[in-house]
Amino acid sequence: MIKTQRKLPEIQTGLYINGQWVEGSLEKKAVNNPATKEELIKVSQGGEQETLNAIQAAKEAFPKWVGMELADRVKLIHAIADKIEEKADQLALIMTLEQGKPLKEAKGEILIDSQNLHWSAEEARRIYGETIPAPNDHKYEVKKQPIGVVGAITPWNFPSNMIIRKISPAIAAGCTVVLKPASSTPLSAIAIFEIFHEVGLPAGVANLVIGPSSDIGKTLTNSNDVRKLTFTGSTEVGKMLFEQCAQTMKKISFELGGHAPFIVFADANIDEAVEGLVAMKFRNNGQACTSPNRIFVNKAIKKEFVDKLTTAVSKVTVGNGLEDVMTGPLINGEAVKTVQAQVDDAKAKGAKVLAGGESLTEGDYANGYFYAPTILDNVTTEMDIFYEETFGPIIPLIDFDEEDEVIAMANDTIFGLASYFFTTDLKRAEKVSEALEYGLVGINNTAISTSEAPFGGVKHSGVGRENGSYGIQEFLEVKFVHTKYLD
Numbered sequence: 227m228i229k230t231q232r233k234l235p236e237i238q239t240g241l242y243i244n245g246q247w248v249e250g251s252l253e254k255k256a257v258n259n260p261a262t263k264e265e266l267i268k269v270s271q272g273g274e275q276e277t278l279n280a281i282q283a284a285k286e287a288f289p290k291w292v293g294m295e296l297a298d299r300v301k302l303i304h305a306i307a308d309k310i311e312e313k314a315d316q317l318a319l320i321m322t323l324e325q326g327k328p329l330k331e332a333k334g335e336i337l338i339d340s341q342n343l344h345w346s347a348e349e350a351r352r353i354y355g356e357t358i359p360a361p362n363d364h365k366y367e368v369k370k371q372p373i374g375v376v377g378a379i380t381p382w383n384f385p386s387n388m389i390i391r392k393i394s395p396a397i398a399a400g401c402t403v404v405l406k407p408a409s410s411t412p413l414s415a416i417a418i419f420e421i422f423h424e425v426g427l428p429a430g431v432a433n434l435v436i437g438p439s440s441d442i443g444k445t446l447t448n449s450n451d452v453r454k455l456t457f458t459g460s461t462e463v464g465k466m467l468f469e470q471c472a473q474t475m476k477k478i479s480f481e482l483g484g485h486a487p488f489i490v491f492a493d494a495n496i497d498e499a500v501e502g503l504v505a506m507k508f509r510n511n512g513q514a515c516t517s518p519n520r521i522f523v524n525k526a527i528k529k530e531f532v533d534k535l536t537t538a539v540s541k542v543t544v545g546n547g548l549e550d551v552m553t554g555p556l557i558n559g560e561a562v563k564t565v566q567a568q569v570d571d572a573k574a575k576g577a578k579v580l581a582g583g584e585s586l587t588e589g590d591y592a593n594g595y596f597y598a599p600t601i602l603d604n605v606t607t608e609m610d611i612f613y614e615e616t617f618g619p620i621i622p623l624i625d626f627d628e629e630d631e632v633i634a635m636a637n638d639t640i641f642g643l644a645s646y647f648f649t650t651d652l653k654r655a656e657k658v659s660e661a662l663e664y665g666l667v668g669i670n671n672t673a674i675s676t677s678e679a680p681f682g683g684v685k686h687s688g689v690g691r692e693n694g695s696y697g698i699q700e701f702l703e704v705k706f707v708h709t710k711y712l713d
Contacts, residue, residue, distance in 0.1 A: 232548050234323055234413075235316050240270045241436055242419040244283035245429025250276055252437055257413055260326040260555045261546040261594040269412050271437040277404065277445040280433035284375040284402035285451050287430025292372055292400045294428075300347045303398055305425045307343035310336060310390075310418070317386065317417050322547040324413045325385050326554040326595075327510050329547055332386075338677075339390040339418075342693070345677040346394035349698045353399065365709040370702045372400030373477055374453040377446035379439075379467075381459050382557055383513045383617075385411035389418055391681075391692045392456045393432055399701035404433045404452070406442045410557060439463075447471050454478070454701060461641070461686045479690025479700045481515070481682055483615045484643030487636035488518035489658070491629075492526040494648035496534060498670065502646070503621070504538045506672040508599065511553045512619045513561070515687075516644040516666070516674065519616045520605075522624050522632045532580070532623065535601065539581050539621070542599045545590065555595040556618060562595050565618035568611045569600060572622065578603040582619070613639060629654065637663045643683035644674055665691075 239254070240247040250272035256265045291299070310317065318333035325332075358366035376396045380388040385408060396403050407415035419434045435442055446452050447470035454477040457467055461483040471478050488506075490499045507518050523531050547554035556562050562585050569583050582600030597619055605612060605622040612622070626632040636645065645664040649655055659667045665683040666674040675681050680696035682688055690700050 232319055232323070234266050235320060237267070237320065237413060238416050238420055239267060241272050241276055241280075242416075242423070242432075242434035243276065243280045244287075244433065245423070248276075250437060255409065257324050257410070259323050260557055261548075263593050266323055266413070269416070269436055272435050273437050273441040274445045276437065277406075277435050277442050278449075280404040280435050281375060281446070281449050281451050283430035283433055284404050287428060288372075288374055288402045291397070291402055291428060291431050296350065299398070299400070300350055302425065302427060303343055303347035303350070303394065306421060306427070307340040307347070309421045309425055310343065311340040313421065314340075317414070320417050321386055321411075321414050322554070324411050325382060326547050326557065328551055328554055331509065332547070335384060335387045338387050341677045342387070342390050343394045345693075346398040346698065349395070349695060350398040350400075352695070353698065353702065360708075363711045365707075365711070367707040367709070369705045369707060370699075371705055373701055373703050374401060375451050376401045376403045376454045376456060376701060377449075377452045378403055378405045379443060379446070379455070379457045379459065380405065380407050380415070382408035382411040383510055385414035386418065388458050389415055391697075392458075395692070395698040396456070396701045397427075397431060399698050401454070401701050402431050402433075404435060404446065406435055406437075406439070406446070409436070409439065412436045443467060444470065447476070448474065450474050452476065456690075456700070457481070464688065477700070479682075479692070480688040481643075481690075481692060482686060482688040483641055484515035484517070484683065484687055485519045485613070485615050485639045485641040486516060486644040486646065486664075487520050487522060487662070488645075489522045489632055489636060489647035490524060490527065490531060491647065491649040491651070491654065492524040493650045494527070495650065495670070496527060496531050499648040500531065500534045500538050502648070502672045503535070504542065506646075507621055508542055508553045508619055511556060511597075513557060513617045515615070517616070518646060518672075519622070520612065520624060520636070521621055522626050522635060524632075525625050525627055528625060532601075532603065535621070536580055539599050539601055542619075544586060544596055544599065546594070553599070553619065556597055558595055561617060562597055565597055565616070565620060568614060568616060568618075569602065569620065572602050572605060572609045572611050575606070575609050577605050577609060577622070607635075607638070615641065629658070633658060633661045637661075640686040641683070642685035643687035644668070646672055646674075
């Protein structure tokens with residue numbers, strides 16, 4: 227393994243409130259590299275008061291931002307997108323150092339930021355109202371207006387794009403934002419806000435508060451000035467925020483946990499299925515709510531599929547994201563323990579380990595949170611991994627015979643975010659895509675997230691949608707105006 231050392235670029239360490247970098251009132255917190263456990267930098271922390279200050283700044287900025295000429299708002303958002311693309315290498319390095327994913331993957335995430343921003347900028351021009359046929363001397367109008375101040379809470383697994391997927395449609399719609407990023411990956415957020423400042427986003431339009439989740443989250447949910455909360459994270463935390471938001475009747479959009487089925491039918495192109503599975507499973511080392519978590523393989527092709535899968539997984543390289551590897555470390559020690567617990571439970575109940583099954587702790591792996599790419603065979607419904615979301619590089623294989631049988635197993639979960647299946651039968655493709663209880667379905671591919679199309683889940687995987695025309699609607703209120711013309 228080639229040793230590569232790259233220093234953290236010069237970066238702010240404060241909160242960003244009302245267009246200014248400010249120090250938080252709490253003790254600074256270290257940001258650590260999960261590949262080496264080394265401290266990168268200490269970052270300011272704020273709590274209730276800083277969050278209230280940010281909400282007030284966003285509230286005061288809202289009428290000014292809404293009142294800005296649309297063309298000027300659109301131009302600013304495009305400028306942010308261009309600057310992010312210009313600084314993609316630097317932003318990717320920051321992400322890899324604090325989060326662990328390989329540089330190439332990190333840069334890909336940054337470039338998607340730019341795409342999302344350009345899309346949202348243009349979508350701002352397409353917030354159309356409506357005129358409804360009315361009686362004589364009356365006019366019925368439907369107007370769409372920005373909801374106001376938005377609270378946004380984002381996770382560590384996609385520490386840049388989850389921010390942009392929330393802020394870009396919000397500000398395109400005319401809203402202002404208070405963002406709380408994940409505590410373990412605040413540097414990607416800071417780097418984005420440095421670009422906001424450099425480009426000239428007006429003060430108060432976007433505000434950044436870093437600190438304890440409970441303090442900041444509760445302040446956002448308690449505030450009547452925050453009219454919308456958008457959150458990506460665990461279902462458990464999402465339910466808690468849902469309850470808190472009810473007290474102030476906020477509009478919400480939550481993208482929560484997932485437990486994606488990946489179905490390989492007997493008529494599938496096995497090579498394509500294996501390639502798609504490996505690419506998607508080891509993206510971000512399996513730390514994604516869209517990651518394939520239950521792999522259903524028809525018994526008729528099981529042996530050929532497993533042989534090809536085992537070969538492909540043996541070629542997956544693991545290491546520091548600064549090196550030329552396919553996948554990096556898990557985010558922290560707790561993540562390693564959780565993954566190992568699922569593997570141990572499956573083994574104890576009869577699963578067979580075909581590859582991996584253990585953390586990597588020797589040599590170059592000694593100082594990081596690394597786990598071996600793992601394949602588990604003979605997985606059943608008695609095992610925790612069948613029902614618990616897996617945030618790690620584990621491929622659990624489950625046999626099936628019949629189409630209806632596998633549909634029932636795939637739907638046997640509280641989650642409903644992403645799903646995938648491979649088949650060459652068009653009739654089956656139509657039937658299965660209709661039957662799967664998921665917000666996202668990939669047929670013969672795993673590309674289920676794009677700027678142009680809605681992204682989101684059903685059941686316990688959340689409410690609302692991001693991306694596409696649906697995404698910007700989440701930040702708008704619908705107003706009906708009835709005019710009677712007087713004689």
